[in-house]
Amino acid sequence: MRKANEAYLQIGEVAERTGVTQRTLRFYEEKGLLRPPSRMDGGFRLYSEDDVLRVEQIRRLQNLLGVSLADIKEMVDAEEVLRELKAQYRPEAAVAEKKRQLQKAIEVVQAQYAIVRQKTEQMEEMRTQLEERLNTFDRWMAELERLEQREPVAPA
Amino acid sequence: MRKANEAYLQIGEVAERTGVTQRTLRFYEEKGLLRPPSRMDGGFRLYSEDDVLRVEQIRRLQNLLGVSLADIKEMVDAEEVLRELKAQYRPEAAVAEKKRQLQKAIEVVQAQYAIVRQKTEQMEEMRTQLEERLNTFDRWMAELERLEQREPVAPA
């Protein structure tokens, strides 16, 4: 029982809002990508808004980085660590322990950052190449149009 | 028979150089991602340096964009069109036809460009978010270290 005031969602609503199927939601849960949601008395899954965000994040990582769900699991597991860290964040706790955990969190995010950064750079390189190619083509096209002026219609 | 002076490579060498397996090379050929290479009398495949480049490009697209081989096929097919266009590039041919082909090539590259551009932008957004998060953590860490100064060792 977390916040009782949060509006919980059934699997169908989550599926509709996130654009994935119910099967996919159960699959993600099975694979540890989503924390097992709470349940109604009858056994129906009850998702939180946080879960919706998680699903959306998973999809972004899938589409954007094109990495496996196993890799994504590592990332969202990291998010989980952050959540715990945040939840535990009471100033009265041992500072050294906090530092250790925060350090871990930093490393986790840095790893994510490294991946995104590397991919971004490689993509920008590819983008530059494509731009150059497009420029070349434009020049060729201009050249062809010049030729067209001089040789209006091919004879015979 | 293309250029006789080019050093041709057997499948094992190509596999080693590109880091993919022989099976993968045959698979790409089967799926139309690689042009069927020439063969020795005995039937052994003989790859060109161009083929090696193609394989490397395929891998880049796979890793970077995380798109399906079917999508990649469209892209390398486009490359093929470009190759043909370039090979045919004799000024005596019909200008209108050339324009048509070039236009097609431009559209193909623009499509690729659009994909890369969109992904790059989305990734940069994600990168920014991660940077902000790292900054936040750094501030937290600094705060913890300040606390550490005042409460040197936790008593009991």
Place this chain on the structure above:
DNA sequence: CGCAGGCTTTACGTCTACGTCAAGGTAACA
């Protein structure tokens, strides 16, 4: 010529990321 190592096709196996029933329980409303 013999043979080791590389290559060929064929074909079944595997892993991922789900899709698609099937059989049955639950919620909500008339």
Place this chain on the structure above:
DNA sequence: TGTTACCTTGACGTAGACGTAAAGCCTGCG
């Protein structure tokens, strides 16, 4: 209380992207 829509857990199916083993040629070297 019945009906209908939504949900549950299996369990089998599938498309993509190869892996892997089998049975048999090819090539190069001694």
